[in-house]
Amino acid sequence: MEIYLPIAEMSVHWLIVLAMGFGVGFLSGVFGIGGGFLMTPLLIFYGIPPGVAVATTASQVSGVTFSGVLAHWKRGSLDFKMGTVMMASGLIGTAAGVFLFGVLRRMGQSEFSVSASYVILLGSVGVIMLNESIRTWRAAWEGRSVSGRRPGQHNWIHGLPFKVRFRQSRLYISVIPPVVLGFVVGVLSAIMGVGGAFLMVPVMIYMLRMPTNVVVGTSMFQVLIVTSAATILHAVNYFSVDIVLALVLIVGGVFGVQYGVRVGAKLRGEQLRFFLALLVLAVAARLFYEMVARPADLYSLTAVMP
Amino acid sequence: MRNLALAALVLFAAPASAEENLVSGLSQDVVQITSNYTGTDLTVFGAVEQPPAGGIGDIVVVVRGPQAMMTVRRKDRIAGIWINDARARLVLPSYYFIASTRPLDGIASHETLGRYELGLANLHADPEVSDGDPAPYVAALVRAEARKGLYRQSFGSVEMLSATLFRVHVPVPATVPRGSYNVEVYLFRDGAVISAQSTPLYVDQTGFERRLFDFAHGWPFFYGLSTVLMALFLGWASTLFFRKR
Structure with missing residues (x-):
């Protein structure tokens, strides 16, 4: 049965949308990511206007993430102090990102900049993750052990001022890196409709050296706040959130997550990172191909907002 | 200008040929978009009363959606990447359907067709272009809208049910924009408009x-x-x- 989307002003087949929500939710459950970086391109591919796709994906990510946040909160694997610091700068970043999105849209470059940021970010994160997972895999094969976290080691981050103690993360570091990270993720969330976990998790693990068990819960908390804010800001500024589309996506998504988590629990960490890296690189490669291949129609049409 | 021409015609030309009146109607004057709306079909029907012996002439039926300002952008290859470079702003109807008894160039001259904006090639886009010639932008817009089913022209699709009675099916796709539409029926003979009628049509979301x-x-x-x-x-x-x- 087709349903009519009042904001996108088009009708879609609800089963297809439900399946997209489920599929992306499943992958989020497996890999512990929000899945926005898959959802937005998928919706655009299905014919949803890019603005509506970005804004509605943000609401979908916040719904899917909320159940995860609850679970981590109960388990105590959520660093509220770190989360709050990143949230504060994340909200500023989101506001800046929504403003930037409007400027790019008026310039006619929103589509290009969304694609370009996807290619650059997904490409580099994917390569780093692939490299790291293969190294770990090979080391395990050869019977060596690699330790991800070396507590005694210091890097340049430890030389920065304004040090704060984050008890839950067992860290005593400067607030500057979390603030910058939160801001960047906020901007990305607004212009790409993504939560930014795929960027945040590696930075928290490898640069901030947070313990892995706290990383996922804390990044989910940050993603939840930032995507919720992005949803509201898009709704206020561009009227581009489609609540009917969001409803179907979230219902599919929350079920997908539950099944995904079960599958994800059976996979080993480096296997997870290997498959996630492949997925991320595949999306980046596809978007890159679209940017360099000659488009079928050189002209594209955008209706000016009434 | 097109509206003025039509208004003048309805006001002055129609009474002059009162003995052969064009009458037309719509199967529905409101299209309601509901949660399971997937597009619909309208029927425009009409008749020419007391036609002359030589036949009624040609019927042209046009449905125009609300005027919309649209931006068409052209991609150019810059450093190996296709990127939006030039643009044009155009003001055109957001929906356009035209049907006629035979191809338009056989019905009236190019000037007449242009005056009433009949046919996809004769739309006035009022373009504001960032570089050069507006024609490819207008053509691209027509192409894009035709792909979405929002622009359509079909010649010979006016069904003659009898010598004076005609009927046209108008497809209204699911992506149709909301707003007030205009259904216009023209009676042409010897390259001139003999009579014309205009009926409003509303497309709106409900409930x-x-x-x-x-x-x-x-x-x-x-x-x-x-x-x-x-x-x-x-x-x-x-x-x-x-x-x-």
Whole structure:
């Protein structure tokens, strides 16, 4: 049965949308990511206007993430102090990102900049993750052990001022890196409709050296706040959130997550990172191909907002 | 200009040929978009009363959607990447359907067709272009709208049910924009408009969809907030659902 989307002003087949929500939710459950970086391109591919796709994906990510946040909160694997610091700068970043999105849209470059940021970010994160997972895999094969976290080691981050103690993360570091990270993720969330976990998790693990068990819960908390804010800001500024589309996506998504988590629990960490890296690189490669291949129609049409 | 020409015609030309009146009607004058709307079909029907012995002439039926300002952008290859470079702003109807008894160039001259904006090649786009010639932009827009089923022309699709009675099916696709439309019926003979009629048609969302749309535009903050709360509720509800099993 087709349903009519009042904001996108088009009708879609609800089963297809439900399946997209489920599929992306499943992958989020497996890999512990929000899945926005898959959802937005998928919706655009299905014919949803890019603005509506970005804004509605943000609401979908916040719904899917909320159940995860609850679970981590109960388990105590959520660093509220770190989360709050990143949230504060994340909200500023989101506001800046929504403003930037409007400027790019008026310039006619929103589509290009969304694609370009996807290619650059997904490409580099994917390569780093692939490299790291293969190294770990090979080391395990050869019977060596690699330790991800070396507590005694210091890097340049430890030389920065304004040090704060984050008890839950067992860290005593400067607030500057979390603030910058939160801001960047906020901007990305607004212009790409993504939560930014795929960027945040590696930075928290490898640069901030947070313990892995706290990383996922804390990044989910940050993603939840930032995507919720992005949803509201898009709704206020561009009227581009489609609540009917969001409803179907979230219902599919929350079920997908539950099944995904079960599958994800059976996979080993480096296997997870290997498959996630492949997925991320595949999306980046596809978007890159679209940017360099000659488009079928050189002209594209955008209706000016009434 | 086209509207003026049409108004003048309806006012002055029609009474002059009162003995052969063109009458027409619509199967429905409101298209309501509901939650399971997937497009519909309208029927425009009409008759020419007391036609001359030589036959009624040619019938042209046009349906125009509300005028919309649209931006067409052209991609150029810059450093190996296709990127939007030049643009044109055009003002054109958001929906356009034309049907006639035979190809338009056999019915009237190019000037006459242009005056009434009949045919996809004869639309006045009022272009404002960032570089050079507007023609490829207008052509691209027509192409894009035709792909979406919003622009359509079909010659010979006016069904003659009898010597004076005609009927046209107008497809209204699911992506049709809301607003007030105009259905125009023209009677041509010897390259000139003998009579014309214009009937309004409204396309609007109704019921739940309408309320959501008004909510989103009237109280955007609360609309966004409710979307978020709905998302959070569904996320929370799913954990309950899965705990029980």
